Amino acid sequence: MRLFDLDRWSETYESLSRNKARSFLTAFGIFWGIFMLIFLMGGGQGFQRLMSRTFEGAAQNSCYVFPGETTIAYKGMQSQRTWQLDINDVERLKKKVSHLETVTPIIQQWSKTFQYESKKAKGTMRGVRSDYINIENPKIGYGRFINETDIIQKRKVCVIGKRIKEELFPDIENPCGRYIKLDSIYYRIVGVSKSNTNVGGGGNTSETAFIPFTTMQEIYHLGDNISFLTFTVKKGYTVAETQDEVGDIIKEAHLIAPNDKQAVFLFNIELMFQMVESLFDGMSFLVWMIGIGTLISGAIGVSNIMMVTIRERTIEIGIRRAIGAKPSDIVKQIMAESIILTILAGVSGIFFAVLLLNGVEMIVSTTGLDINFQISFTLALVASLALAILGGLAGMAPSLRALSIKPIDAIRNE
Structure with missing residues (x-):
């Protein structure tokens, strides 16, 4: 035809x-x-x-560790006890679990007010180390992320999320080099993240300002306490086969009963994916x-x-x-x-x-x-x-x- x-x-x-x-x-x-x-x-x-x-940007082989509340009395410690992770847990895990690739601590405070001139924006403040990019690698639109020099020198610098940038600098394309005010402290913006990641319970990165871990420790007098920690496993290993070992090490260090399922919460990103x-x-x-x-x-x-x-x-x-x-x-x-x-x-x-x-x-x-x-x-x-x-x-x-x-x-x- x-x-x-x-x-x-x-x-x-x-x-x-x-x-x-x-x-x-x-x-x-x-x-x-x-x-x-x-x-x-x-x-x-x-x-x-x-x-x-x-x-986007989240490592699929990662896991977040949060402190909970004990439900079992153990070694003289009462149940219903709240406890905190500390910086020693990070070093402890690095030493005892050889197949962990990255272990990094995070300090976080919610509902913070960021200010630039007369403009204000609500968001989250997160203190991180430079190796945080191995856990959630943010897309940097302008500038750079927190580096090791920022950590060592305890610099008052920050990387802001895109929503914070839009609210504080609606008419400025690249705000890097400008200063924003947070809790009476001025931080110089060194980077702007374009990511919209929202995993691990840490909040949306578009509404987060990242500052050096050591800077946040010193300003808020936190000592060795941290909000939570996160780790990734090396190639050939899975989070599922590693998380129980990590939980047991943390429980032993904080006098938590080995069979207490509620005291340590591990959020398996690999399983979620x-x-x-x-x-x-x-x-x-x-x-x-x-x-x-x-x-x-x-x-x-x-x-x-x-x-x-x-x-x-x-x-x-x-x-x-x-x-x-x-x-x-x-x-x-x-x-x-x-x-x-x-x-x-x-x-x-x-x-x-x-x-x-x-x-x-x-x-x-x-x-x-x-x-x-x-x-x-x-x-x-x-x-x-x-x-x-x-x-x-x-x-x-x-x-x-x-x-x-x-x-x-x-x-x-x-």
């Missing part, structure tokens, strides 16, 4: 428009199936991108099953309707056979009708799904969330190929039925 055979295309259009209501209802099954598939896949991919940005990945894999599989199932049912509907159409056109097909129409001409005509009906309905489904995804994205953007709900080119290509294949399959049975019609039988039946 020539692609630009106008007579054949006109005949196909006339056949489909002969019963518009039937053609519309038949096509709706395909339309709805591809619409749901594209919309659900686009939505799922959008949330997956959001989660990826949330974990695996759970999120499994969740999205399961969602994608479910969406594909729903979409493909709906598409197949739509294709069956197209095939059934085409079968009804063939029965109604028995005389027409018989006469065409009688005057010399080749079997291939009959097959091409039936297949063309089936494929065109399927593709038109499918493309309409893709179009309206993308349109709705754009609308949802615009609405969500007003809340401050930056989520891209658009589908990938690969998904659109796969969907288009699937439509063409389904259209062909849907036309096979009606084509075979049309070929079985003998001219003499068609005329006799009429």
Whole structure:
């Protein structure tokens, strides 16, 4: 069949428009199936991108350790006791657990007010060492991150998150070198982070100001106490096989019962990554099953309707056979009708799904969330190929039925 055979295309259009209501209802099954598939896949991919940005820069082989409250009396210590991690725990773990790659302490204070001239911003203050970048490697938009010289010299410098930057310096592109005030202390900005990481219970990095660990220790007279610590494991090891050993070492040092499950809380980032990945894999599989199932049912509907159409056109097909129409001409005509009906309905489904995804994205953007709900080119290509294949399959049975019609039988039946 020539692609630009106008007579054949006109005949196909006339056949489909002969019963518009039937053609519309038949096509709706395909339309709805591809619409749901594209919309659900686009939505799922959008949330997956959001989660990826949330974990951006976080080391997948990391774990956070927080102090809790004891629930068991042990070695003269009462239950319901609160305790604190300290800097010695970091050195202890480095010495006793050889397959730890990085162990670093963190001091954190929430609900702090940062000020530049008359502008103010709320956020979190976090004291870190230079090796913190091995745990959560922030994307630096301007300047640099905290380095070892800052730690040694206890410099009053900071790296601010992008939200703090936007609130304090809305009209200044690069605020590095300027000073912000925090608790009557002025800190020089040496970097601006573009990250939006929010893992480990430390808060969102976009609302965080990082300062040297030693500076925060000295200014707030914290001594050796720390808020929490975090570690990564070397290649070939997993956090799951390491965290119990880490917990036991910390419990022993702080006179906590070995069987006290509530006293030390370990947040396994590696496990969280695996759970999120499994969740999205399961969602994608479910969406594909729903979409493909709906598409197949739509294709069956197209095939059934085409079968009804063939029965109604028995005389027409018989006469065409009688005057010399080749079997291939009959097959091409039936297949063309089936494929065109399927593709038109499918493309309409893709179009309206993308349109709705754009609308949802615009609405969500007003809340401050930056989520891209658009589908990938690969998904659109796969969907288009699937439509063409389904259209062909849907036309096979009606084509075979049309070929079985003998001219003499068609005329006799009429």
